[in-house]
Amino acid sequence: MRARTQPTHKTLPLALIVTVVIGAHSAWAVPMMNDPKGFHDILWGTSLSSRQDLETIRAGPHIIEYLCKREPASFAETEMTSILYVSLDDQFARVMIRYQGEQVHKHVLRFLENQFGGLERIPGQMARGLNQQYTWRGSDTEITLTYQASTERGYIFIDSRTLAPRFNDYITDSAE
Secondary structure, eight states: OOOOOOOOTTTHHHHHHHHHHHHHHHSOOEEOSSOOSEETTEETTOOOTTOTTEEEEEEOSSEEEEEESSSSOEETTEEOSEEEEEEETTEEEEEEEEEEOHHHHHHHHHHHHHHHOOOOOOTTOOSSSSEEEEEEEOSSEEEEEEEETTTTEEEEEEEETTTGGGGGGGOOTTOO
16 A cells, blocks of 8 residues: 655645636536636637737646737736646637735625626535635636635636536646
């Protein structure tokens, strides 16, 4: 029998991201009105490598992360901490947005509800507390917002429902 080892500090961030993303997909979701089928007029599956408005910040054999060259990063008509565009095998598959502050969170949540549908207070969606999580699911797009009240940090994952599950194919036990 093989001894189980404790995760190293290098694998903890990856484990946290995987847990958040997988946990988000298993939570209850509100049916999405007005599926955007992408983000900021870029459709899911589009090649990001030739876009002049994006710059590569991290590249692996299958997954490439991009930042928009124009600053500041904006979503919901509000400045965000960062917006990352992610391609999988040169197909646009995910957007990861980070923001800071309770007022920004309230604004973003209101925007998402107005744009994609009001939240039903159903099991799996926490309206108050230290960690809040909301999910909207459309035919092509899934949006998951997670807000940590203790640090006033928010995270939004906007995923292609077809492409994003393939990220799991490239997560290995030896990821560092």
